[in-house]
Structure formats: structure tokens, C-alpha cells
């Protein structure tokens with residue numbers, strides 16, 4: 266019946282004999298696909314059956330099948346769309362093409378949140394979580410990112426001799442510390458991976474990392490079971506991580522409540538905004554708050570509050586951290602881009618110490634570090650496709666000039682990575698990492714054609730942390746390249762060109778667990794030296 270439904274649309278169809286959303290399949294598929302590929306070579310099944318297929322394919326599937334095609338599985342029909350006008354239409358018609366919340370249920374571990382509730386409740390959650398993402402917060406993000414980056418540089422310079430640094434682990438630490446300081450008012454010292462420390466953030470970070478790395482598994486086995494003594498030790502470790510993370514969040518809340526009662530809470534902290542929402546929920550207005558006899562829900566419940574704190578941690582942590590890691594790896598492989606970035610950073614800031622960099626005047630002038638970020642998330646977006654669901658009945662959609670009717674229940678997928686890498690929009694060098702493409706001949710930042718670039722999503726449900734992540738990224742990259750250069754440490758007998766290739770291969774060996782990330786970034790050996 267899925268096939269019959271897909272056929273009505275009249276676009277090319279690829280059929281898979283297994284649902285790509287089958288949770289067991291999600292877990293076992295990397296090994297199974299690798300085996301089938303080795304025995305029988307590439308087929309539609311090996312191309313589209315794995316969870317990394319968007320990354321492996323880039324724009325190839327749309328170049329082969331056109332701007333629209335359908336992937337039909339026993340569970341779902343996925344309608345892949347790479348037509349910019351249709352994509353804009355999908356994002357704008359937010360009640361026709363809604364977020365399929367069933368795909369985000371793994372984010373419900375601690376309670377419902379903005380990513381996991383339906384359209385009506387989403388508005389209530391979004392109002393609360395989006396308010397503190399303002400220029401006041403961005404200012405804090407800037408200051409804290411500069412502080413963290415300067416500590417990271419100190420630690421990295423000390424590891425220069427061996428070149429051993431956990432690149433992705435360290436950018437993760439940095440991103441988490443920035444989040445803790447700006448979101449929750451806790452400023453922690455940066456410690457590079459491998460340096461012993463046992464501060465509060467260490468155990469919190471460890472717990473969050475375990476949760477992030479095992480989120481898919483936790484969908485299969487709920488945390489309650491994972492905490493049982495009857496399950497293997499490795500499972501118990503995941504269970505304990507969820508337990509300690511929850512305890513940490515509760516502690517944060519208690520402390521924040523105390524500060525509010527003492528009149529000392531930071532008004533810009535995300536938690537402060539969430540706490541106000543909790544108060545509103547606990548003190549509903551007596552009159553005029555009912556619709557057709559049902560009380561109107563206002564603010565957030567305790568569980569929703571915990572759910573949203575987790576969401577912000579989850580969404581704001583590895584996204585920026587992995588983008589920084591991808592960017593540093595590419596910069597290490599491209600000395601000319603480092604020089605290009607450094608030229609602007611030194612032109613704007615000279616040798617001024619980062620404590621004196623003023624957010625309002627400096628950030629807007631650092632276009633090249635921002636171009637590095639834009640280019641990195643063009644090719645390595647944390648989320649590679651943004652499915653939408655036609656839940657409220659069939660919807661008409663115009664693609665390539667003709668209108669089709671998409672039946673209810675079909676997932677419509679704006680093909681994010683495919684359109685980011687499509688030669689029609691990005692030229693023959695679309696697959697090349699080339700930050701200079703973002704700056705035009707007059708030194709102005711390029712605005713891509715509508716519907717061809719949306720790493721932070723588009724429309725009402727776009728990313729509220731977009732500017733937060735940009736401010737953090739630019740602060741870190743500018744700090745690094747104001748005075749340093751990075752190079753790969755050469756293996757014995759290896760030329761610089763071979764080392765460069767090796768780094769780029771590491772980036773291409775990324776996989777999509779929950780977000781896109783490199784599998785072996787922490788094996789990379791980089792050496793940081795003072796620029797002349």
C-alpha cells in the first residue's frame with residue numbers, strides 16, 4: 266500500500282524491504298550493510314538502507330533521480346525534495362507540513378520538550394525556551410567562549426610535542442562549558458582531554474556524553490531497566506548516567522530557585538526563564554483561562570522543564586562542538602585558509618588580548634571565521650535531512666512547475682545536505698571545502714539563493730540557537746588563529762600532501778548516530794605553533 270501511495274505522485278521510486286526507522290535495524294545496520302556491500306557490491310539497498318546514507322550520497326541521488334523521488338519502505342514513504350521553491354513552501358506551510366514528533370521521541374528521556382510535542386503545545390514550549398536567546402545571552406556566549414578558548418590554547422600548546430589531543434572531546438568540553446556558563450550561570454575551567462580533574466562539571470559532562478552516545482540504545486531499553494542490577498555493567502553505566510544527569514539538573518533548579526528568592530538570579534540565564542515558566546504553570550490565573558471548559562495550560566510543568574533543559578543541552582552541545590572539530594580539521598589540512606582567516610583576525614584585532622575584544626564591535630567584523638562556519642555546516646551539517654509530516658490530510662505541493670497531491674502520512678523531506686552540495690546551486694566545486702566562496706569581491710558576506718541553504722532549518726521551528734552557535738564558533742576560531750597555526754603531525758615517511766589527505770578522509774568517515782560526527786577525530790594528531 267505504501268508503494269501504491271508513492272506511485273500516485275509520479276516520481277521515481279526506490280523500494281527497500283526494511284523500514285529505516287526500525288530501531289533494531291538502526292542499531293545493527295552498519296555491520297549488515299558493510300557485509301552485504303562486501304559480498305554483493307553496491308545496490309539500492311546498501312545505498313539507502315543505512316542511517317548514514319545522506320552523508321554518503323550528498324547530491325548524487327537527486328542528480329540521478331531528479332529533484333523529487335520517493336524511498337518506499339514497509340514502514341514509511343519518504344518523499345525526498347530538492348526543489349528550492351518547494352522547500353520554501355514546505356517550511357512556510359507550518360501547519361500543513363509538521364514536525365514528525367515520533368522521530369524525536371528519544372529526546373523525551375527526561376520529559377516532554379519543544380522538540381517532542383505537537384504543534385499546539387510546541388508554541389507554549391517555544392515561547393519559553395526562545396525568549397532568552399537574545400543579544401544579552403550572545404554577549405555572555407562571546408565572553409565565555411573567549412575565556413574557554415584561551416584556556417584551550419594554553420592546554421593545546423602544552424601538548425605540542427606529542428600532538429596528541431582529543432580534538433572532538435575538547436571541542437565538546439568547550440561547548441559544554443560555554444553552555445553551562447551562559448545557559449545556567451556556572452563558569453568552569455577548561456581541562457583538555459587526558460588531563461585529570463574531578464570537578465562537578467567533569468561528572469556532569471561524562472553523564473551527558475554517555476547519554477548522547479547511547480541515545481539510540483536508550484530508545485530500545487528505557488533508563489529504568491538500565492539502572493537494574495540484573496542487566497550487564499555496560500548497561501548499568503548508561504542507567505547511572507541518566508540518573509546523575511537528572512540529579513544535576515534538579516540541583517541546578519534548586520540553586521536557581523534559591524537565587525531567585527534572594528533576588529540574585531541572572532536574568533539572561535536560560536534556566537531563569539524556564540523557572541519563571543514553572544511559576545506561571547503553578548499559579549494559573551483564576552478567571553478567563555478556559556477554552557470550551559478546559560483550563561488553558563500555561564508555562565511549563567517540572568518534567569517539561571527538565572525535558573527542555575535536556576533539549577537545550579542536547580541541541581546546543583555536540584552541534585557546535587562537532588562543527589568546530591570539522592572546521593579545525595579542515596583548517597589543519599588547508600594552510601592557505603588559515604592564513605586567510607588570520608589575515609582578517611589580525612587586521613581587526615592586531616595583538617589585542619582576547620579579554621579586550623568587545624562583542625558588539627568585533628563580532629560583526631569577523632566575516633572570515635563565520636565563513637569557515639557556514640562552509641563547514643554546508644558540507645557537514647549536524648542534521649542532514651529535516652523530515653516533515655503531512656498529518657492534517659492530503660496537501661498540494663508544486664515541484665518543478667507541476668502540482669502533485671501528497672497523501673496524508675507521507676514524510677516529505679527537504680534534502681538538506683543534497684541541496685547544500687548540488688552543483689546547480691554551488692557550482693562544480695560544490696564538494697570542496699572552500700570558505701572563501703562566502704565572501705564576495707567587495708568583502709561582503711554572500712546570501713545564498715532561497716531554499717538552497719538551511720543548516721539551522723527554516724520557518725517557525727528553526728533553530729533558536731543559531732546566533733549563539735555562530736558567536737561561539739567565531740570567538741573560538743578567531744582566538745586560535747590570531748596567533749597560532751595548526752598542522753597535522755606527519756607519520757613516519759609521510760609527506761604533507763599525504764597527511765592532508767589523511768585528515769580529509771577522517772572527516773569523510775563520519776557517521777550519523779544522533780547527529781553527524783567524525784568516528785576517529787580523537788586519533789588526529791595536530792601541532793599548534795606560533796605564527797610568524
Ligand code: HEM
Pocket residue numbers: 364379380391394576577580581582584585588642646647648651720721722726727728729730731733734
Ligand atoms: C552548528 C550549530 C547548530 C546547528 C547546525 C543547529 C541546527 C538545528 C536544526 C536544523 C534544528 C531544527 C530541527 C528541526 O527542524 O526539526 C535545531 C533546533 C534546535 N536547536 Fe539548534 N543547531 C545548532 C546549535 C544550537 C545551539 C548552540 C543551541 C542552544 C544553545 C540550539 C538549540 C536548539 C533548540 C532548542 C532546537 C529546538 C527548537 C524547537 O523545536 O523549537 N541549537 N537546531
